[in-house]
Amino acid sequence: SYLAGDYEYSCWLLLVSLVLQCVFLTGWRYISWRMGRSMLNKRSILLVGSEDECNHVYNRLRHQPQLNMKLKYVCTDTGDGRWQKAAAEVDIVVICAGMEHDSKADIINYCHRHGKDVLLIPESVELFCIGAELDKIDDIPMFRLQGLCPSLEVRTMKRALDIAVSFIGFVCALPFMLSTAIAIKIGDPGPILYSQVRTGRKGKEFRIYKFRTMRVDAEKYSGPMLAQENDPRITRLGRFLRAVRLDELPQIWNVLNGDMSIVGPRPERPFFVEKFVQEMPEYAYRHNVKPGITGLAQVYGKYNTTPFDKLVYDLMYIQKCSILEDLRIIIQTVRVLFTKSATEGTGIVQKNIDVSKYEV
Known part of the structure; x- marks a missing residue:
């Protein structure tokens, strides 16, 4: 004893x-x-990639003035080599996804030789190279890629952490859950909780629980839809609950039940999973781990982050999944709760680049 x-x-x-x-x-x-x-002083940037990708980066850049970065040039065609003249006049070169490997290699080599910072937006296939081990066949060097699946030891430690954190979280969150339930019942007729079928580990479907933030039968006529900014389906109280993430508290039961983890990719509905897997086959690798209440995509992304960018964050998390990484994300999640930009909706106005103004 x-x-x-x-x-x-x-x-x-x-x-x-x-x-x-x-x-x-x-x-x-x-x-x-x-x-x-x-x-740091304001640093100038050269964007290299397709016009659509450059527009995507530009819209994110203009909403982050604290980064002290200013767009100076845009290069949508690397075939004529004009990008070298532009790269010589900037501090940072941003290489967008979708570029050919040879073009990426040329730009990276040039920047390293001339002391320029390089930011490379990864493609999903490049994520498999993270943590790759060096191997060989005879004298031919090669990478042995790591599988996107945590070991049994990691999964066991994560489960122990999930039970401990969710039990403590339930006790601490109980007063908030009771007050939220009362507010929902008073403010809008209908059920307090909302349940929905989501896709979990290994594609197994389960029922997730949340505090109801939308009107009853919100998708009766529209069908399955992703949440949008100023979504008319969301109640007035629901907007507040979503902003401070109180609507997610009932998912503590999903964690205790073993369907979810505290940290992991957010579970999605089967309808959207099938759609995303068709568009991005790598999306299926998200189901190698249990879905989570929070995750790397929720810490670094926003509601209006594209599905592909969220997928990159999720796959990066699976690559380095560990109990220390989970603790770090849990701590960072607390900071995100008080960050307004993290709760932006999908309806943010996009502004296209005037390519003629920045073209090399």
Whole structure:
């Protein structure tokens, strides 16, 4: 009995130590990042890629003035080599997804030789190279790509963390859940909870629970739709609940039940899963792990982040999935709850680049 109690105490001590380390490291990285950004002068950028991709990056860039980056040139054709003259006059070269491998290699080599910073927007196939091991056949070097599937050890540790965090979270969130349930019942007639079928690990379907934020029978006539900014289906109270993410609290039961994890890709409806898999076959790899209440895409992305960009974040998380990574994302999620830009909807106005103004 004494040994069992001492072992349990040691486990809790280790868990608390890991949490404190993650809090310290996350805080230190954020402070260092802010200090580094504040000391930088405005840097000029060259965008290289298709016009659609450049427009996508441009619209994100213009909503992030704190980055101190200014678009100077756009190059949509690398065949004539004019991009080299533009690259010599800028500080950063951003290479968009979809470019040919040879063009990417030429630009990266040029930038390294001339001391230019390079930002490469990854394609899904490139994510498999993260953490690849060097191998060979005779004297031919090659990469042995890592599989996008966490080991049994990692999955076991994640499950232990899920049970501990969800149990503590349920106790702490109970007053908020009760007050939210009462507010929903008073403010809008209908059920308090809303359930929906989602796709989980290995494609297994399960029923997710949320506080209802939309009108009753919101999709009766429209059919399945993704949420939009100023969505008329969302109630007035529902907008507030979504902004502070209180509508997600009932999913703690899904975690305790084993259908979900605290950290992982957000579960999607089978209707949209089938659609996304047809457009992006790599989307199926998201189901190698349990879906989560929060995840890397929720920390770094927004409601209006494109499905492909969210997929990149999700696959990167699966690549480096660990209990420390989960703790770091949980801590960062708290910061995201108080960030207005993280709750932007899909209806944000897009502005196309005047290519003639920036063309090389």
